[in-house]
Each structure stands twice: as C-alpha cells, then as structure tokens.
Amino acid sequence: MSAGSGVIGSSLPAGVRPWHRLAAAFRRWPSSVRVAAAVLALLALSGLLASLIAPLDDAAVDLDWVLDGPSFAHPMGTDEVGRDLLVRVLHGVRISLTIAVLAALAAVAVGTLIGVLAGTMGGRVDALAMRATDVFASQNHFLFGVLALVLFRPALGGAGAVMLAVGLTHWPSLARIVRGELMSLRERPFVSAAVGGGANRRRLARRHYLPHLMPAVGLAFVLTVPHAIFHESAYSFLGLGLPAHQASLGNILADGQRSLLAGGWWIALFPGLAILAAAMAIGTIAEHWREHLHPRWRSELEL
C-alpha cells in the first residue's frame, strides 16, 4: 500500500487480483449505474471495434440504395448517397466521443486553472480573472467558438480546432464555481486546523482543497461532454468543424436534417439516440461518483 493512498487496514487482503476488486465494486453499484456503465462500455467498445467489424469508407457511395429505410441488410438504413448508416454511426460515436471528451477536458482544465488562480491569489489577479469571466459569460460563446475555429483551424485541423474552441469557451461557469468553493474552503475550520497542525500550501491544496473541488470539476466535465458533442455537430454543420464527409455524429445529424424533408427520419434518429445514450450514461455515472465523493450527501437512513 502506498503512502499516497493513505488507507490503513484496507478490507482487501494482499494477493487479491485487481479483477476481483473491480467485480466487488461492480456488485456494490446500484442497478442504474450498472446499466449506465454497460451502455457506455458498449458504445466505447463498438467505437473501438468499428474499424475491425466494418471498415469505414467515406467515399463508398452506392446510388442503388439511396435513402433506404432500416432493413435486414442495413439495420439503420442508408443515407442520401447510399452509405450504410450503422457503419457511419459506429465510427461517428468513436470520433465524436473522442473529440467531446478531449474538448471537455480542455474546458475543465482552463476553468479550474482560472478558478484556482482567482480563488487563491485574490486581489488583482482575482479581479482580472473575474472580469474576464464576466466578459466571456456575457457574450455568445458560440460566436467566440467560431472565432477560435477560424483562427486555429488552419494550424490544428478540424478536430483540434473544435477541441480548442470548446475548451476556450466553456470555462467561465466552472471558474466561478471553483473560485467560490475555494474562497469558502479557505475559511473552513478544518483548513485552519490543518494550518495549526503544520500543513504547508501543497498539502492544503492536495489534501483539503482538491477533494472538495473534485465533484464540481468532475460534474462540469461530464456536463460538458454531451454539450461538446452538440458543439462539434454545430460547427461541422456550419462547415467550420470536421470535413463534411467525415462520419462524426454531428455531420451525420446535419445530413439527417436535410434528409428529414425527403422522409428519411432514420438518419437523424440513430445518431441522436447515440448522443442521448452517451450523455445519459456519463451523467448517471457522474451522479453516483459525486455521492461517493461527498459522503455528507449520501443519506444514511433508508426511508
């Protein structure tokens, strides 16, 4: 057991395999979290294995099968140029989830950094950071995103620019939360007790501030992931995100919007369901995680 884990007398004896540990954790989860974990695992796995099961060829046009409804040959139907939708959705899940997760990570990193700077330095740094936050929050963040895309797309390519655009526009609310949380934490008795016990800044930050910030940061991350999927689709729809032929969920949704008028409901439905499933699965797991981190929020009375 490492010193960092800080656990004395863990319930698991030595020699227990990590797999058993995972299985034990799985049994403790409520069924909603199990379902969510299964859905997320399924999405991730299908995204990962998509290129093995059904290699993607963006240019594979089959004009005999244009806008064909769900059938045995094409379970999700085909799009307006006859490409199989299942294959495109599977790859779309992989591409969009990866971009969304990285974009949310970028947003959370920027928000936490600014919030921590404002909350710990105080004074002018705080005032400057908060005015910047106000300016960003008062303007349309989509517009800032488009500006970032125009600036960075030539250098970073579509995917990189989308991540950066989401990262640079989705930090203000988290920065405010982190700052407020830190300011209230600094006045809490256990912080002064730790200082009285000889804690230095690093120990305060790692042991006392961070565990309290994790739920807010984790929640912000999770809420940003589905939002980032929408942003990716919106940017792609405007022709500023990924190239139009690439199978991201956003691009497929954009295709679906056009096909809807021609009666092709399935093209918008299936990628939409994929976004919904991913967002709900991540959200459920996050909620469980938050309760686990914040023991006070967990009701100890069974009613």
Place this chain on the structure above:
Amino acid sequence: MSAPLEVEGLSVGFRTRHGVVQALSQASVTVAPGELLLVVGESGSGKTVLAHTLLSMLPRNVNVSGSVRLGGQELLDLAPADLRCLRGRRMALIPQSPASSLNPVRKLGGQLLEAAQARGLAEEQARTRLRELLGELGLDLDFVSGRYIHQLSGGMQQRIVNAMALVGEPDIVIADEPTSGLDSDLVDTTAAQLLGISARGTSLLVITHDLRLAQRLGGRVALLYASRIVEIGPTAAFFQAPAHPYGRELLRALPEREGKSIPGLPPELTALPGHCAFAPRCPDRFERCTEALPDLYPAPEGVLARCFAHAER
C-alpha cells in the same frame, strides 16, 4: 522535552474601517513546562486571538507587538517555513469543534497518518505511534481509519483531534474552546481527556468561556476583560474568592450561584477607555478607577489583580 512559553507585553490590534480593534493589550503570561493554564473571559475579550497569535495564525490586517518565546526562541518574527515546522511539532492546536476541524470528505485514516507524517514520522512509525496513542484514548486505529468524521460520536471526534495534537509530542498544546457546543456529559469527558494530556507532562493552554470546565481542570487561570488580563492566579483561589470585582461578578452570574447578570456591557474594543475598563460596571468603584489604568497588583493567595482595591496593600 517541555519548554516554557513566555508571553510578554503582547498587544494585538486589527485594522478595520471603524478604526483599530484592540483585541489584546499588553498581555504577559508564562506557561511553565508541564503547567496547565486556563484563559477565561467572555466573548470578545481576546481569548481566541491569544491562541491564534501564539500559533501566528492571524489575518493580514493585524498589528502585533510584544514578544512570544517558546524555550527562549522568539516566535513572532519567524519565517513561514519555520513556523510550519513549529506548528504541530512543538506547539499543537486542539481546534474548536472537532467535527468541523477534520476534512469531511476524507476518511480519518489518511488524515491521521498525514498529521503524523507532517510531524516527521516515517509511515510505519507513524502507524505504530497512532495505534498506541488512540489505544490510550480508548479508540482502535483500524476502526476509525475507514470512517469519516461524521460517522463518529462527539466524544470519539474529540479524542481523534486530541490524538492528532499529541502525535508530534509537542511542548505545549493549545486547546481553543474545547467544550463550545457540547452537552454536560461530553464536557466531563473532555475535561478528563485534557487532564490526561496534562498528566503526561505536556504544557496545556486552555482557552474557554466555560467556568465549570475551568473549575474542573484546576491549574492556573488568567481572566481576560476587554483585551486585558485582569486577574491571574491559582484556579482554586479564583473560584474561592476572586480578587478582581469582574471575577466576583462573573462567578455571581453563574446559575448555580446567584444567577445575577452583570449590568451594562463591555466597552467597544475600538475605543477602550484610558482608565479601568470595568469601572463603569463595577459595584465597588471609587474615584481613582475612572481616572487611571490600574496595574496588576498582588492580592492574597499568590493572585495578581488589575484593581486599585489591591494597590493600597
């Protein structure tokens, strides 16, 4: 292992928009090795400021003058890094309200271990030491390790913070209002635990407004009124016959004595009078009391009292 704590002419003021709030004026007191000193006074008399000044845990808008020495070393002008070494290892704090003084989102095992390691103990050594210390206090390390602070009873919480204060074998332990918000049986347990700490030979400075706790603890008592020490002497002598009129009135206000509250209010700390601060409320005041500031004069039983009534002796 113990070193004397000497406080001399300590004045602490806070600069605010309404002027300087004088929380402590010219306080001088010594805690000998192994001694038990109680600092008693009502809210706003400067007790907690004294505790926080000893540990140099004060906000930025503060004016401090005077001297605080631990084993001859001046503490008021120590660098922050040296202060951190001092806190916990040589001076330990038993904070007000144990429940909120421990991180609510972390299990106790990690926090205890970390407190011990911050005092310079290696991991294995720290664990053995904690096991011993908690054992002495009647707690099992494995039992508390996996729990959060809110899962323990009030008495157990108090023992946890006591163990954390003692793990570094400090010269002096400062307990800040150890009984605020506790019911009477927990006050008894806390008093017993504090006496236990004192019995180990560790110097103990207890800040409290709880006169019943003070009476149980014994030792010496310093009575604060409006930022000044008005009486200092053996606790037994104080409870038998206080030398300062404020002490007398304070004891008379206890419900089990006469339950008679002191008329009037303590003075504003932003505008302390140049004469005896208690004079306006004092039943025994005479002319001189509202003209000059009394010194600490010797009274019977080794007591010092800031009252002109004892100046004539």
